[in-house]
Amino acid sequence: MGSVNPSSTSDYGRRTWNREEYAQLEQETRHRHESKFTHLSTEQLKILKAKYTNHSNLIKTATQDGNRRTLTTSLSIYKRGKQFGFYCELCDLTFKDTLQFVDHLNHKAHEIKFERTFGEPLIVDLRDNDDVPFDEFDEECSATIREFLKSHGKLPSSKPAKAPIKPEAQSYPPKTEEEVSPSSALDSVMGFKGFGSTKR
Template sequence: MSNSKGSAYGTPASDTSFRKNWDLEEYAAKAKTREAAEKEEAKARYEAKLAGKKYYKPLTGEETHTAARRNVLDLEANVGKTMLVPAGAGVGKRGRGAGFYCAACDLTFKDNIQWVEHVNSMQHLRNIGETGEVKKATADDVHARIEALWERLQEQKRAATTTLKERLELREEEDAKEREARRLKRLEDAQKRKAEREAAEKVKVEYGEDVRVEGEHDEDDMMAAMGITGFGGSKKK
C-alpha cells in the first residue's frame, strides 16, 4: 500500500524544496518604485498639458547627440506580405498592429507619412537614447571631415584605376590565348594537308602514273561490264 503522504518525486508532499522561493518584499519594493515613477510621469504629463507643451521623457544623462541617419527607411518592405496581429490591434496606435511598428515607443502607424514624422519626432529620439540636439561642429571637426572625405575619394580613384588596369591585363591575356589557339589550328591544318600530299606522292612513286583515283574509271568499268569495249572507229589501210 502506497504512502498517502508521498508524492510522485518520492518525497513527502509537504516538502517544497524543489520550488523557487519568491522574495515578496523585493517584488513589493519594485512594484512600489514603479508605481511612484508612473505617478511622477503622469504628474509631469498633466503639468505639461496645462502649460500647453508636449511632454517628453526626461534626460538621464546617458543620451547621445542626434546624428544623421545612416540607413535608409525601407517603406516598401512589407508590401504584398501577410502579417498576423493580435486581436484589437486595429484600434488606436498603442501596441503592435498591422502597419509600421516602432518597438521603442510601442506604437503602430498606418501610413508612411505618419511613420516618417514619428521617427523624426522628439518622442522617438528620447526613447532611443538621443537628446534631439545636434552637436555643433568646430573648425577642427570640419577640417577632419574634409580630410576624411578627400582620403575616401582618393581610395575610390585608386581602386577604380587598379580595377581598370586589371581588366586591361585580363583582356590582353584573353587575346593572347585566342591568337595562340588560332595559330595552333592553322599549324594543325597545314600539317594535315602536308601529310595528305606526301601520301599521294608516295602512291604515285610506287605505282607509277597508272594510279586509279577514286571515281576516275567508274564509267569505263561499267561499260566493260556491259560488254562494250569502246566506240572508236577502225582505220583503213
C-alpha cells in the first residue's frame, strides 16, 4: 500500500491491481472536482445554474460572436481547460465548433455533472407528449407566440382588422345582340372571332 504505483507485477509476470489505492485516487479526483465549485457563493451558483438551465439563451450567447472566432487546428474535438472556443464551465471543456458544443450540452455526461454540482436534475419536466393536457399545451404555445411577436413586431390588436374597402365594380352597358351572337359557325365553335392581327 505504500507504493506510489497502484499496479505492480506478480511473481508470474501478471499485473496485479491494488483496489484500495484506486479507490483512494477516485476519492481525491472527486474532491478536486467538488472543490472547484465549493468556493463559489450561492449567488454565483445561482447565476451558473441559470446559465445552464436556459438552453437556448446559452447557445445564443455562445455563438453571438461566432463569425469572429478563429480556432487553431490543433484543437481536435475538445480540450480540457479554458481555451479559445466554446467553453463549458461545468465540465471544464472547450469545443471547437457549435455542433460539438451543443452535442456536449445534450450529452449524458454534462447532465450528470450538472446533477452532481447543483443536486437537482437538469431536465425538470419529464412528461411524454401524451401526458401533457391540451389546455396547457395551448397556453404554452400562445405564450410563446406572444413573446415572439413582442420581440419581433407588433402584437395584433384584439379587434379583428376590417377588410379593406373594395371599389365598386364598374358597370358596363349591356351587350347588344349583335355583339353576343357570333357571325359565323366557326366563331361559335372556337369561342372567339379571330386570332388578332398586328396589321390594321
